[in-house]
Amino acid sequence: MYAYLPHTREYGIRVLDMSKPVDHQPIVIRPVPYCPFCGKEHPPSLRTEWEKRMHDRGLDPTIPRNPFSEPLPDGLDGEHWWRQEQQKSPNAVFGYPPLHTV
Numbered sequence: 001m002y003a004y005l006p007h008t009r010e011y012g013i014r015v016l017d018m019s020k021p022v023d024h025q026p027i028v029i030r031p032v033p034y035c036p037f038c039g040k041e042h043p044p045s046l047r048t049e050w051e052k053r054m055h056d057r058g059l060d061p062t063i064p065r066n067p068f069s070e071p072l073p074d075g076l077d078g079e080h081w082w083r084q085e086q087q088k089s090p091n092a093v094f095g096y097p098p099l100h101t102v
């Protein structure tokens with residue numbers, strides 16, 4: 001199963017715990033550098049930047065989360081935080097738009 005993590009802008013193959021129902025698992029992926037559909041390189045992951053922002057707010061970024069069901073402050077549960085950075089500095093690392101949402 002292919003997945004996109006909007007909060008870290010990562011694409012990859014979903015890693016599942018077969019002992020639990022899929023709907024109750026946080027989305028954990030093994031990132032892939034290229035799109036399996038068109039072969040284009042994915043934009044760089046924003047995990048390091050995201051983790052820094054989580055630490056700054058006293059939140060533990062190592063806890064696997066389901067970004068669709070666990071709200072986080074300042075748009076950190078989705079694309080909002082890096083879309084804002086993108087508008088401030090479109091040529092920085094944030095400036096690459098995601099290729100797909102799956």
Ligand SMILES: [Zn+2]
Nearest residue numbers: 035037038039
């Ligand atoms: Zn593609």
